[in-house]
Amino acid sequence: MPGKPRILVVEDESGIADTIQYVLATDGFTPVCCSTAEQALREFRAQPPALAILDVGLPDLNGFELFKQLQELPGGREVPMLFLTARSDEIDRVVGLELGADDYVAKPFSPRELVARVRTILRRSTRAAPAAAAASTAFVLDEERRQVRYYGKPLDLSRYEYGILRLLVLKPGRVYSRDELLAKVWDEHSDSFDRTVDAHIKTLRAKLKAIAPEVEPIRTLRGTGYALNEELPATPLRG
Numbered sequence: 001m002p003g004k005p006r007i008l009v010v011e012d013e014s015g016i017a018d019t020i021q022y023v024l025a026t027d028g029f030t031p032v033c034c035s036t037a038e039q040a041l042r043e044f045r046a047q048p049p050a051l052a053i054l055d056v057g058l059p060d061l062n063g064f065e066l067f068k069q070l071q072e073l074p075g076g077r078e079v080p081m082l083f084l085t086a087r088s089d090e091i092d093r094v095v096g097l098e099l100g101a102d103d104y105v106a107k108p109f110s111p112r113e114l115v116a117r118v119r120t121i122l123r124r125s126t127r128a129a130p131a132a133a134a135a136s137t138a139f140v141l142d143e144e145r146r147q148v149r150y151y152g153k154p155l156d157l158s159r160y161e162y163g164i165l166r167l168l169v170l171k172p173g174r175v176y177s178r179d180e181l182l183a184k185v186w187d188e189h190s191d192s193f194d195r196t197v198d199a200h201i202k203t204l205r206a207k208l209k210a211i212a213p214e215v216e217p218i219r220t221l222r223g224t225g226y227a228l229n230e231e232l233p234a235t236p237l238r239g
Helices: 014-026 037-046 063-071 092-097 112-130 130-136 159-170 177-184 193-211
Strands: 006-010 031-034 051-055 081-084 104-106 141-142 147-150 218-221 225-228 234-237
Touching: 006 014, 006 037, 014 031, 014 081, 031 037, 031 081, 031 218, 037 159, 051 063, 051 112, 063 081, 092 177, 104 112, 112 234, 141 159, 147 159, 147 234, 159 177, 159 193, 159 225, 177 225
Parallel strands: 006 031, 006 051, 051 081, 081 104, 141 234
Antiparallel strands: 141 147, 218 225
16 A cells, blocks of 8 residues: 555544544555544545454444445455454444454553554465455456456456456546547447447446445546546456
């Protein structure tokens, strides 16, 4: 991950949240703090973090339920998560780990120990899953197989849908006019029209939305053309 790893901290006690934020920032991370599950879901949708620290006792939703909802978001199953709670009962620890959490820390805790656990989880996740890294990447373009994977899932694309998406993925943020797309993707430019491009963009968006309903990967620039959202990571695979 380029830059400082982004850590989502969901903790409603301001004193504890401030402490966690300070030690994470001091240790080279970028903490993003939320005091409610609603805020956490919004932040996660905007950009999945490298790791999430979830307090079990949140004011608007149980931390275990938040964990389940985060896992259902695009990229959610690839993000390591650690539970933080004031309760040290073994049943809570068991529930958290059985849900699939990567670790569990009971309050009161050592902030430095928490950071050490975060580093350990991130190292373990990086070593164990190059495939998971690809799954958390929005687009993976395999030109040899003429295949595009979106959040780890292969897209069933027609020839022209693949051609359009390939161009967009190779240059995120680059705006292609309808005429450019016709010239680069269609063999018989003269037999195709602007509305042909629009129709294929519409079907492409439907297939992408079926996988990640909250994400809008293809931008429309009125009177200009189309571009891939440059904030979404894309990985071309070269043969």
